[in-house]
Amino acid sequence: MSAPLPLPFERPILELEKQLSDLEKQPDPTAVTRESIRRIRTELNKLKREVYEKLNPWEIVQVARHDARPKAMDYIELVFDEFVELHGDKAYGDDRAILTGFAKLGDRKVMLVAQQKGRNLRERLEHNYGMAHPEGYRKALSKIQMAAKFNLPVVCLIDTAGAYPGVGAEERGQAYQIALNLREMARIDTPIVCVVIGEGGSGGALGIGIGDHVAVLQFAYYSVISPEGCAGILWKHAKHADKAAHALRFTSKDLLELGVVDEIISEPIGGAHRNHRQMATNLHASLTSALKDLSEIPKDQLLDRRYEKFRKIGVFEETIAVGQA
Amino acid sequence: MSTGPEIARPATPSMNDESSTPRRKRGVPEGLWLRCPKCSATIFRKQVEKNLRLCPECSHHFYVPARVRIQQLFDDDSFEEWYTELRSVDPLNFHDQKPYKTRLIAEQKKTGLDEACVVGKGYMRGRPVVFGLTDSAFIMGSMGSVVGEKLTRATEEATRQKLPLIIVSGSGGGARMHEGILSLMQMGKVSAALGRFHDAGGLYISVLTDPTMGGVAASFASLGDVIIAEPEALIGFAGPRVVKATVSSELPEGFQTSEFLLKHGFIDTIVPRTELRSEIVRIVDYCT
Numbered sequence: 001m002s003a004p005l006p007l008p009f010e011r012p013i014l015e016l017e018k019q020l021s022d023l024e025k026q027p028d029p030t031a032v033t034r035e036s037i038r039r040i041r042t043e044l045n046k047l048k049r050e051v052y053e054k055l056n057p058w059e060i061v062q063v064a065r066h067d068a069r070p071k072a073m074d075y076i077e078l079v080f081d082e083f084v085e086l087h088g089d090k091a092y093g094d095d096r097a098i099l100t101g102f103a104k105l106g107d108r109k110v111m112l113v114a115q116q117k118g119r120n121l122r123e124r125l126e127h128n129y130g131m132a133h134p135e136g137y138r139k140a141l142s143k144i145q146m147a148a149k150f151n152l153p154v155v156c157l158i159d160t161a162g163a164y165p166g167v168g169a170e171e172r173g174q175a176y177q178i179a180l181n182l183r184e185m186a187r188i189d190t191p192i193v194c195v196v197i198g199e200g201g202s203g204g205a206l207g208i209g210i211g212d213h214v215a216v217l218q219f220a221y222y223s224v225i226s227p228e229g230c231a232g233i234l235w236k237h238a239k240h241a242d243k244a245a246h247a248l249r250f251t252s253k254d255l256l257e258l259g260v261v262d263e264i265i266s267e268p269i270g271g272a273h274r275n276h277r278q279m280a281t282n283l284h285a286s287l288t289s290a291l292k293d294l295s296e297i298p299k300d301q302l303l304d305r306r307y308e309k310f311r312k313i314g315v316f317e318e319t320i321a322v323g324q325a
Numbered sequence: 326m327s328t329g330p331e332i333a334r335p336a337t338p339s340m341n342d343e344s345s346t347p348r349r350k351r352g353v354p355e356g357l358w359l360r361c362p363k364c365s366a367t368i369f370r371k372q373v374e375k376n377l378r379l380c381p382e383c384s385h386h387f388y389v390p391a392r393v394r395i396q397q398l399f400d401d402d403s404f405e406e407w408y409t410e411l412r413s414v415d416p417l418n419f420h421d422q423k424p425y426k427t428r429l430i431a432e433q434k435k436t437g438l439d440e441a442c443v444v445g446k447g448y449m450r451g452r453p454v455v456f457g458l459t460d461s462a463f464i465m466g467s468m469g470s471v472v473g474e475k476l477t478r479a480t481e482e483a484t485r486q487k488l489p490l491i492i493v494s495g496s497g498g499g500a501r502m503h504e505g506i507l508s509l510m511q512m513g514k515v516s517a518a519l520g521r522f523h524d525a526g527g528l529y530i531s532v533l534t535d536p537t538m539g540g541v542a543a544s545f546a547s548l549g550d551v552i553i554a555e556p557e558a559l560i561g562f563a564g565p566r567v568v569k570a571t572v573s574s575e576l577p578e579g580f581q582t583s584e585f586l587l588k589h590g591f592i593d594t595i596v597p598r599t600e601l602r603s604e605i606v607r608i609v610d611y612c613t
């Protein structure tokens with residue numbers, strides 16, 4: 001595993017991990033050393049569990065954004081057996097922030113749409129930190145439409161701080177393209193599974209987020225606005241991001257309670273960044289099961305079910321009993 | 326509708342007028358006289374109010390409160406408001422510098438509206454249409470659960486009644502932060518309803534006013550069969566300050582204005598307020 005950047009709340013874990021690796025490096029360990037190694041391993045697992053059970057929303061944001069957290073490309077390698085990338089949006093250009101193409105999940109063929117943040121500086125620059133322009137959303141939509149034509153289900157992996165807020169993005173219709181994706185994804189006649197794997201940043205996430213089954217990784221988050229953005233507006237300074245993070249209720253637990261996601265996918269002890277393989281296994285299992293369930297829904301019910309899923313989201317009061325005109 | 330017909334009444338200055346809501350630049354601020362933000366002329370407030378909220382000197386388009394907009398667009402007393410009993414609650418128990426509930430009450434007092442959105446049915450030069458509006462004065466015209474629900478119901482009702490749908494957007498706030506992820510999901514909900522309306526062959530005319538931003542721009546406001554904007558409105562996805570900070574350079578002249586969007590092909594026409602009703606009616610007549 002690549003060395004994770006030290007998150008403040010991970011310090012005790014990292015210290016213990018250091019102790020452990022020092023001991024493990026000793027040649028010809030004595031019985032006492034071997035016993036210490038065993039003890040520290042147990043302690044370490046316990047500590048990771050404790051720290052990660054108690055993460056507050058602001059800490060969860062930091063885990064979700066962790067440089068070493070598995071990114072779409074990791075899942076493309078670890079979860080899928082094949083990826084045949086299709087680049088064209090057939091209008092403007094190839095947006096590397098969203099990758100699309102045919103993929104195999106076991107024996108199931110799917111269309112994969114994945115926001116790719118990049119795993120190192122070179123990749124992050126190449127993929128614009130996973131922040132897509134209109135052409136990325138257009139590419140995604142056209143591939144999802146093609147998937148329906150050939151009866152392939154769709155898997156969308158969501159991981160973005162948001163749609164890119166730049167001059168070109170505005171000139172090329174960022175708002176229009178996201179709006180179009182929302183409307184069209186609601187009525188494309190093939191099963192769609194969406195998983196927030198890291199950051200679910202507002203409209204930029206929702207732009208590939210309308211589906212029949214929406215899941216979120218345990219330490220991912222999905223929010224109407226970044227905690228920094230929210231703090232900047234409502235607390236007048238981004239330094240209050242931790243307060244905004246608490247107020248916005250965007251952790252996986254909150255999302256499930258609010259009826260916004262259908263499933264929380266467990267992460268390995270200590271977070272996905274500590275064990276990419278285990279995380280990939282969990283994601284594989286979740287996708288396989290969701291796609292199987294959706295494949296059993298009769299075609300003529302799929303879109304009504306998707307419509308109702310979003311139709312019922314929202315909390316309000318109505319003082320007089322519901323009636324119709 | 327659930328709540329029985331309610332005829333929109335002319336705005337009284339204390340309730341629905343900007344006189345109770347001193348707005349910064351775009352509105353008509355308090356007082357007998359005001360200064361136009363565009364031409365800097367000092368103009369008589371009453372004259373602006375009589376003139377469709379336009380500057381008599383340069384035709385600058387001032388903010389129009391919901392009830393006044395309805396008066397401007399609809400045949401006299403023909404507008405019936407729907408779903409007036411829908412009220413926002415505080416699903417997240419959201420508390421920034423003041424609690425969301427307190428904020429809602431303050432906004433209701435300030436604007437005379439129950440929420441940022443008014444929907445209903447009315448007649449424009451005798452043509453029946455379903456209508457929705459977001460008022461940028463109510464928590465920046467942002468969309469929470471009630472705004473999403475009202476617009477969705479109105480769209481579903483337009484589908485059922487086979488009537489044209491007209492939505493006038495004004496929202497600097499996009500999706501409402503105080504209801505968190507639920508607000509974001511309203512974008513999906515309304516857009517899905519518009520998809521069904523579209524499938525049923527319905528005509529949707531979207532009218533963009535100053536400002537139309539964020540989650541409102543990135544959902545229903547951009548989905549019209551025909552998209553009209555008032556002149557010089559601010560329209561876009563990301564706020565200009567965010568864009569400026571991201572690109573760390575000066576923004577192009579006229580960035581994110583109606584004229585900018587027209588040039589880049591994302592709206593169909595710019596229509597001054599004096600012509601808005603007749604243009605809507607003209608388009609309705611072509612499509613129905």
Ligand SMILES: [Zn+2]
Binds near residue numbers: 361363364383384
């Ligand atoms: Zn003027």
